[in-house]
Amino acid sequence: MLKHQKNKTIKVIDMKTIKNNLCVVFIFFYVIINAQETTNIPRVEEMHIRKLNFLVEQAQLTQSEIVLVRPIFMVYEKSIWSQHQQNREFFKMEKKSLKSGKPNFAELNDRYVEFELKQAQLFKNYHLQLRKVLQPITLFKYYKAEREFKSKLLQDMKGHKLSGNRP
Numbered sequence: 001m002l003k004h005q006k007n008k009t010i011k012v013i014d015m016k017t018i019k020n021n022l023c024v025v026f027i028f029f030y031v032i033i034n035a036q037e038t039t040n041i042p043r044v045e046e047m048h049i050r051k052l053n054f055l056v057e058q059a060q061l062t063q064s065e066i067v068l069v070r071p072i073f074m075v076y077e078k079s080i081w082s083q084h085q086q087n088r089e090f091f092k093m094e095k096k097s098l099k100s101g102k103p104n105f106a107e108l109n110d111r112y113v114e115f116e117l118k119q120a121q122l123f124k125n126y127h128l129q130l131r132k133v134l135q136p137i138t139l140f141k142y143y144k145a146e147r148e149f150k151s152k153l154l155q156d157m158k159g160h161k162l163s164g165n166r167p
Contacts, residue, residue, distance in 0.1 A: 080122060091111075
């Protein structure tokens with residue numbers, strides 16, 4: 001009889017252990033999923049679409065203009081994003097090298113200027129393509145909407161930082 005009770009006790013302990021382990025696993029996944037959802041960092045593609053929708057609405061583009069502008073916009077946005085990523089990686093590596101010695105300021109300065117020139121060239125090409133498909137007044141409204149979008153984005157970011165939520 002004693003043996004039988006011991007086995008039951010062992011089985012109960014094993015079941016409790018299994019239940020506890022399952023609870024820990026579920027809690028772990030719950031925390032990971034919620035952490036990803038609460039970061040409120042939109043994916044890059046979502047941000048491009050959000051920006052395009054804002055521009056379309058603010059500049060009051062027609063359906064035919066949207067069809068022409070969308071591919072130009074997406075190529076430009078992806079190019080700008082790629083440049084930012086490359087620049088960010090470069091400066092991240094340089095920041096690490098600061099700890100090991102004196103940074104190469106000449107290279108850092110040249111890299112910064114090259115980045116600005118590439119962005120300007122990308123914008124110029126963007127402009128040349130847009131002016132082929134949009135009337136001057138519409139293009140003016142479009143650029144105004146881009147400035148407004150950037151301004152709103154910066155205000156939103158500042159608001160998140162002030163409230164303690166990082167974007």
